[in-house]
Amino acid sequence: MNSLVLLVLLIPAVGGSLILSDYDDIYAQSTDFQLPSLSFNNPYSDMPTNMQNSLSELGDIDEEVDSQVNEIIKPTFQNPIEKSETKDNQDEGSPANQETETGIGGNDLDTPTPTPTTTSGSGGGAGDVYVVDYSNIRIQKFDTQGDFISKWGAKGKADGQFGVPHGVDVDKDGNVYVVDMDNNNVQKFDSEGNFLFKWGSMGTGDGQFMHPHTIKLDSVGNSYVSDMANFNIQKFDSEGNFLFKWGSMGTGDGQFNAPEGVAIDSLDNIYVTDTDNNNVQKFDSEGNFISKWGITGENEGQFKKPAGLDIDKNDNIYVVDAGNSRIQKFDTEGNFLSAWGSKGPGNGQLASPHDVAVDSDGNVYVVEQLNYRVQKFDSNGEFLSTWGSQGSNNDQFLDPHSIVVS
Numbered sequence: 569m570n571s572l573v574l575l576v577l578l579i580p581a582v583g584g585s586l587i588l589s590d591y592d593d594i595y596a597q598s599t600d601f602q603l604p605s606l607s608f609n610n611p612y613s614d615m616p617t618n619m620q621n622s623l624s625e626l627g628d629i630d631e632e633v634d635s636q637v638n639e640i641i642k643p644t645f646q647n648p649i650e651k652s653e654t655k656d657n658q659d660e661g662s663p664a665n666q667e668t669e670t671g672i673g674g675n676d677l678d679t680p681t682p683t684p685t686t687t688s689g690s691g692g693g694a695g696d697v698y699v700v701d702y703s704n705i706r707i708q709k710f711d712t713q714g715d716f717i718s719k720w721g722a723k724g725k726a727d728g729q730f731g732v733p734h735g736v737d738v739d740k741d742g743n744v745y746v747v748d749m750d751n752n753n754v755q756k757f758d759s760e761g762n763f764l765f766k767w768g769s770m771g772t773g774d775g776q777f778m779h780p781h782t783i784k785l786d787s788v789g790n791s792y793v794s795d796m797a798n799f800n801i802q803k804f805d806s807e808g809n810f811l812f813k814w815g816s817m818g819t820g821d822g823q824f825n826a827p828e829g830v831a832i833d834s835l836d837n838i839y840v841t842d843t844d845n846n847n848v849q850k851f852d853s854e855g856n857f858i859s860k861w862g863i864t865g866e867n868e869g870q871f872k873k874p875a876g877l878d879i880d881k882n883d884n885i886y887v888v889d890a891g892n893s894r895i896q897k898f899d900t901e902g903n904f905l906s907a908w909g910s911k912g913p914g915n916g917q918l919a920s921p922h923d924v925a926v927d928s929d930g931n932v933y934v935v936e937q938l939n940y941r942v943q944k945f946d947s948n949g950e951f952l953s954t955w956g957s958q959g960s961n962n963d964q965f966l967d968p969h970s971i972v973v974s
Contacts, residue, residue: 684718684719684760695711695927697714697933698744698972699935699942699968699971700735700736701721701966701967702732702937702968703967704965704966705723705730705732706722706733707736707746709761710942712927712931713953727755730748730755731751732748733747733748733749734969734970735781735793736783736971743756745785747783747793748780749796752770752777753768754783767808775808777798779795779796779797780793781827781829783830784838786836786853791806791808792838793830794830796828799815799817799818800824800827801827814855825842825843825845828875829875831879831885832879833900834881834883837853838852841875841876843890846864846870847871847874848887862902869896869904871896872890874887876888876924876970876971878926880947881928881930883900884897884905886924886926888934889907893910893912894909894921895924895932908945909949915943916949919939921935922936922969924971925971926973932944933971933973935965935969935970937969940967941956941968942956
């Protein structure tokens, strides 16, 4: 008789960890209310790699696990789990009057926020590359050749600090917006990493978040934030004031099971990847459903855990097909154009890719969690260059998660 052994270990320092014994190809999203992608034949996860490794030796279980896990975890894991540090890691309401919440992290409030660190590089301006260095709890800034410019961020809940930074975008003035999925807020910085303001708090109400992942700005400065645990997209004005939201849990048109990436075309249509429904949905700027494409699979136009996406100046859409270790390119109607990538550590290969960004010349940048690097391609997927390695020094990464080019 098949059986499921579910062990829940409550570890005070990290707020609890969930370990499954005996599983096969179980995928889920986020560190707090679902398990990460646990298939290491097709790695994809929002969990730090040090926690992935602790799960990598587990075995097999039959197909009933997936539904049982989702029934148990989705309703109950509402509070973000504090991420444990890797040994390499050394280093609400109205935005203007945001108060910091107490919670997991204890002394984080007493930790001073470091001044952004700058070394040689191109400085601010168009063509800067910002990478969310997830497990190093910081933002790193590079030029488009991969030369390190600066970094900022530290663990905590104060202004300019992060619990778990996840999504990033840049406005037309060069200001940087960072989604913190642990502190449940969005912080705005100038291009040098100086804190400007923030908005958001934990909850299910308007302007509140349970597990925000991605932010994207439209042509007039409105921002759209995907919320994994509230199963919705929220729209805010340039000051962080709530405008409206849409979405609910499900598989129907306009519904989500794990809304992840957000991208916006030249007409301000919104595209959202749903990691668990294995599709891309298209909406107008008011959140009205237009179309969708994608099913589970490995063929052209099919997905296995799509993650980030971005759109070039010609409205070509690039989607990170994480479980298939590739990038797929589509037009705005969802018609397949091309794909590239395969699993591995070599140039042009991918290991747990998570996000993609396109610069003004049409070059494509991809961050990989398990290769700890950024790869740069031309618009046809031809490899150009790469930078990054595992670690916590300048231009090193621990779980690079998101990327944007100004």
